[in-house]
Amino acid sequence: MKQLDLQELGLRQINSTLQSAIPETDGQQWSVSNPMGLHAIACGLNSKLSVTIDGNAGFYCAGMNQQADVTIKGHAGVGVAENMMSGMVRVTGNASQSAGATGHGGLLVIEGDASSRCGISMKGIDIVIGGSVGHMSGFMAQLGHMVICGDAGEALGDSIYEAILYVAGDVESLGADCIEKQMTPEHEKTLAELLSRAGMDKDVKSFRRYGSARKLYNFNIDHAGDY
Amino acid sequence: MDENIPRVTPRQSATFDAYTTSEIRRAASTGIYDIRGGGAKRVLPHFDDLLFLGASISRYPLEGYRERCGTDVTLGGRFASKPLELKIPITIAGMSFGSLSGQAKEALGRGANAAGTSTTTGDGGMTQEERGHSKLLVYQYLPSRYGMNPDDLRKADAIEVVVGQGAKPGGGGMLMGQKINDRVAKMRSLPKGIDQRSACRHPDWTGPDDLEIKILELRELTNWEKPIYIKIGGSRPYYDTALAVKAGADVIVLDGMQGGTAATQNVFIEHVGLPILACIRPAVQALQELDMHRKVQLIVSGGIRNGADVAKAMALGADAVSIGTAALIAMGDNDPRFESEYNKLGTTAGAYDAWHLGHDPAGITTQDPELAARLDPEAAGRRLANYLQVMTLEAQTIARACGKNHLHNLEPEDLCALTVEASAMAKVPLAGTSWIPGQTPF
Numbered sequence: 001m002k003q004l005d006l007q008e009l010g011l012r013q014i015n016s017t018l019q020s021a022i023p024e025t026d027g028q029q030w031s032v033s034n035p036m037g038l039h040a041i042a043c044g045l046n047s048k049l050s051v052t053i054d055g056n057a058g059f060y061c062a063g064m065n066q067q068a069d070v071t072i073k074g075h076a077g078v079g080v081a082e083n084m085m086s087g088m089v090r091v092t093g094n095a096s097q098s099a100g101a102t103g104h105g106g107l108l109v110i111e112g113d114a115s116s117r118c119g120i121s122m123k124g125i126d127i128v129i130g131g132s133v134g135h136m137s138g139f140m141a142q143l144g145h146m147v148i149c150g151d152a153g154e155a156l157g158d159s160i161y162e163a164i165l166y167v168a169g170d171v172e173s174l175g176a177d178c179i180e181k182q183m184t185p186e187h188e189k190t191l192a193e194l195l196s197r198a199g200m201d202k203d204v205k206s207f208r209r210y211g212s213a214r215k216l217y218n219f220n221i222d223h224a225g226d227y
Numbered sequence: 228m229d230e231n232i233p234r235v236t237p238r239q240s241a242t243f244d245a246y247t248t249s250e251i252r253r254a255a256s257t258g259i260y261d262i263r264g265g266g267a268k269r270v271l272p273h274f275d276d277l278l279f280l281g282a283s284i285s286r287y288p289l290e291g292y293r294e295r296c297g298t299d300v301t302l303g304g305r306f307a308s309k310p311l312e313l314k315i316p317i318t319i320a321g322m323s324f325g326s327l328s329g330q331a332k333e334a335l336g337r338g339a340n341a342a343g344t345s346t347t348t349g350d351g352g353m354t355q356e357e358r359g360h361s362k363l364l365v366y367q368y369l370p371s372r373y374g375m376n377p378d379d380l381r382k383a384d385a386i387e388v389v390v391g392q393g394a395k396p397g398g399g400g401m402l403m404g405q406k407i408n409d410r411v412a413k414m415r416s417l418p419k420g421i422d423q424r425s426a427c428r429h430p431d432w433t434g435p436d437d438l439e440i441k442i443l444e445l446r447e448l449t450n451w452e453k454p455i456y457i458k459i460g461g462s463r464p465y466y467d468t469a470l471a472v473k474a475g476a477d478v479i480v481l482d483g484m485q486g487g488t489a490a491t492q493n494v495f496i497e498h499v500g501l502p503i504l505a506c507i508r509p510a511v512q513a514l515q516e517l518d519m520h521r522k523v524q525l526i527v528s529g530g531i532r533n534g535a536d537v538a539k540a541m542a543l544g545a546d547a548v549s550i551g552t553a554a555l556i557a558m559g560d561n562d563p564r565f566e567s568e569y570n571k572l573g574t575t576a577g578a579y580d581a582w583h584l585g586h587d588p589a590g591i592t593t594q595d596p597e598l599a600a601r602l603d604p605e606a607a608g609r610r611l612a613n614y615l616q617v618m619t620l621e622a623q624t625i626a627r628a629c630g631k632n633h634l635h636n637l638e639p640e641d642l643c644a645l646t647v648e649a650s651a652m653a654k655v656p657l658a659g660t661s662w663i664p665g666q667t668p669f
């Protein structure tokens with residue numbers, strides 16, 4: 001495993017090294033020490049690297065990730081793995097707001113809790129949260145799956161499109177156009193796969209599924225009160 | 228009725244005029260506000276309310292067709308290692324694929340290339356038509372993040388973080404389901420045929436401090452090569468400009484309320500924001516106070532139509548201008564040759580603004596393949612290039628008459644105002660006086 005000390009090298013040097021690393025020649029395993037809560041660590045990675053960040057990270061850690069597996073051994077700030085395209089990002093602690101925002105693909109795992117607006121405008125990313133999420137999570141979520149092993153805050157899935165939300169705990173309230181839907185064997189299978197990939201041991205039978213009522217997909221004056 | 232009593236000519240109400248009453252009837256019939264494209268149609272204070280003071284004795288003019296007047300501009304040298312070098316200070320504003328056809332995006336690229344300037348993507352993401360035909364392409368980083376991916380950020384020549392738009396500061400957009408074909412739906416990760424809402428704010432930052440960190444991420448992702456623009460709608464230009472500088476912008480794009488839009492509420496277009504005339508001087512003041520004028524470039528847009536507008540914007544302190552609606556008109560939008568088809572759509576050439584419905588006879592604001600095929604990208608690109616060239620020549624002509632050997636040497640002292648309102652907004656003297664309301668004693 002190659003070691004990179006953020007305090008010694010600085011953000012630009014760390015990101016430049018990781019962004020240009022070729023796994024076949026430079027090796028796959030990388031470790032970043034002394035992250036010190038700095039922002040934009042390991043963003044824009046685009047190869048099959050395995051990167052461990054030993055400590056807490058600031059905003060946009062592993063932002064726009066492609067292919068890489070990034071593990072944050074600590075807590076993550078705003079927008080962790082925002083707009084991720086593929087690969088995997090794991091936070092062993094808690095995540096701040098807008099985790100996985102606008103993500104198009106890949107898997108984001110938050111072992112602890114996530115704050116508000118988790119998965120906002122998600123566009124195909126899968127997000128698995130071991131704990132609970134804050135209010136407005138899944139707001140305008142377009143595609144992908146969000147698995148919440150704990151509770152969900154107010155207005156879950158407000159104005160949701162085609163994303164699918166699974167919640168094991170309590171939901172404080174559902175947002176506009178978000179409804180509970182039937183769990184079918186197909187959904188249980190998808191959920192089991194997501195939990196397995198995330199390394200979460202949880203009974204799929206304890207989850208409920210939520211999605212869009214699709215009443216707001218085309219403007220209708222009779223639904224104006226929902227806007 | 229006594230026929231001996233003279234009859235009074237029927238009088239329409241100025242308040243409830245024909246347009247207003249028709250809009251009331253439309254609203255009562257449909258139950259939804261009017262959504263349309265284009266920019267503000269009401270009369271607003273504009274560059275026409277300013278005049279240039281050509282040189283005579285106190286100033287020395289340059290020879291119109293012999294002496295050089297530079298037009299080049301460099302955008303984005305504050306932090307970016309690869310700023311944009313443009314031959315002319317007129318850029319093409321962001322317009323989305325989805326709102327515009329692929330042919331229209333290609334034509335924009337062809338026209339801009341020929342004139343030596345840049346084009347800008349829009350809400351739909353980057354298309355091959357545009358990247359393939361635009362040598363200098365600015366990639367808009369929008370609240371919706373439709374089609375946003377890091378590969379396209381790296382392919383771009385500059386990144387424009389869109390905070391607001393002149394036609395709708397504080398508002399999002401709506402691409403109606405009629406225009407969502409398979410390709411547009413795929414690019415936007417949404418089902419075909421549904422109304423696609425573009426968010427009014429970015430999902431993962433909520434203020435200038437966050438924006439500064441977001442820009443750091445964009446720079447780290449693109450090796451600090453690309454200039455970062457911040458686009459703001461004209462509403463609080465002094466403070467928004469100052470905050471954009473603080474956030475680390477290389478370039479600020481300031482869009483006035485005459486700016487176009489693909490689709491938003493008519494009431495929003497006509498009643499929110501400031502005319503660009505009122506925006507430029509406060510923005511320049513903010514830049515000057517921060518010692519950033521000409522270091523952070525200012526691009527202004529919103530109703531730019533000709534070389535006089537270009538020259539006036541630059542005299543007020545802009546580094547460049549941007550055009551959207553005018554570019555579409557140059558390519559053939561609202562052309563009278565489609566008059567009979569406009570009539571069938573219930574409108575007339577010059578007034579067609581239902582850009583969101585996808586029935587554009589000119590093949591520009593549509594996703595209908597048959598209509599889009601009407602637009603020849605090469606011919607439309609040539610028309611756009613001609614128009615850009617004319618605007619540049621016009622601006623040069625005026626600059627030379629003011630004794631300037633570069634468009635950037637134009638200054639507020641070259642201008643006066645025809646109205647008190649324009650004088651106060653542009654902070655140049657009322658014609659024939661040395662009075663600037665709020666600045667100098669009468």
